[in-house]
Amino acid sequence: EKLARIVDKALQEKKGGGDSSNFGRDGKLEEEEDSIVGKSPEIVEIAKLIGQVAPTNAAVLIMGESGTGKELVARAIHRNSLRKDKPFLSVNCAALPEALLESELFGYERGAFTGAYQRKLGKFEQGDKGTIFLDEIADMSLMTQSKVLRVLQEQEFERVGGNQSIKVDVRIIAATNKSLVNCIKDGNFRVDLFYRLKVVSVYLPPLRERKSDIPLLADYFLKKYTRLIGKRVEGISNDGIKILLKYPWPGNVRELENNIHTAVVMSKGGMLMPEHFPIFSENKEKLDIDFEKIKKDYHKLLSQILEPIFPKILANSDGQIYDHLEEALERTVFDLSLKHCQGNQVKTSELLGVSRNTLRDRMKKFGLF
Structure with missing residues (x-):
C-alpha cells in the first residue's frame, strides 16, 4: 500500500532525519492497489503518526468521514507492526444486528441458540496474535461494548452460550465517522471504552480539506482503472481537473474513485472531459453554488x-x-x-x-x- 511506503519513509526520517515532503514519487506508489495517495501536510503528519504507533500494541481510534480511507490506515498500521504476519480481520459494526455482531466477534457454542448446530469461532479467536479492525464502532450496542471493553482490559471473553473464559492476544483498532463524545452524551457509548480505544487517535481529514491531493488521486485512479479495464486514456483535461477541484466531495476519496472509474468506462479514449464525470452531469448547476454562503x-x-x-x-x-x-x-x-x-x-x-x-x-x- 502507498501509505505503507510513506510509513517506511517516516520511520527512516525518525531514525536519521530527512525531508518528509519528498516521500514517494510525486506522492504516489506505482502499481499498488488500495493506496492512500497524497503529499499534503495532513497526509505527511498521518504517516509520521502511523510510523510511531505501528510498532506498539496500543489501541488506535481512527476518526473521519465516510470514504476518507480509515480501513486503509488500519491496514497500514497492521502491516508495519510486529503482527504483520498474523491475521488482519475487519468487522463493520453497523452492518449486523446486535445478536449477529456478538456472534461474529465472540463466536458461539453448540446449542447457544436456534440453528447453532456446532461451535463457531468468532473474529477475536480467529485473529489471535493479529489485529481486529472494528469499523463504525459508534453503532455497537452498549452490551457488546462492555464485552469489547473486557477484551481490551483483560484480553479474554466468553463465547455466546459458553461459560469458559478464552484468552486471546489481539490488537484492536476502531474507526468511526461520528462524534463519540456526542454519543457518550446521548448515553449510547461507554466513556470507559472510549478512553481504552483512544490511546492513540488518528484524524483523517475530508477530501475537501486537502484538495491539493485531488490531482494526484485522480491520476492514481486513472492509471488503476485503465490498467484494470484495459483501455487507453491519455489523461484528464484541464477543465476536468478544474471540475474535480471545485466539487466538495461529500463522499470523499471513495466518491472520487467512483467518478474516475465511471469516466474511464464511458470514455472512448483521448482525454477525460468534464462531461465524462458523473458529478458534472448530476450537479451541473450545483457546482456553481457556494455552500458556505447557503x-x-x-x-x-x-x-x-x-x-x-x-x-x-x-x-x-x-x-x-x-x-x-x-x-x-x-x-x-x-x-x-x-x-x-x-x-x-x-x-x-x-x-x-x-x-x-x-x-x-x-x-x-x-x-x-
Missing part, C-alpha cells in the same frame, strides 16, 4: 418562512414557542433525511451525524417508521 443564508431563509405566520404563532402562544418550533424543525430534518436516504437508517445517521440509537429515538418520537 449556510449563512439559513437565518434569512427561516425568517422569510416564519415572518408571515409569526403573528398567528404569537397569538396562540402557550409560553413554549421556542420548544414547538425546535421540535417542528427537528421533525422536518429527520423526515426529509430519511426520505433522502430511502429509509436507510445507517445512511441517515451518517448524513445527520447522529448515532443510530438517537435516530431511532427521534423516529419513534415523531412517528417516522
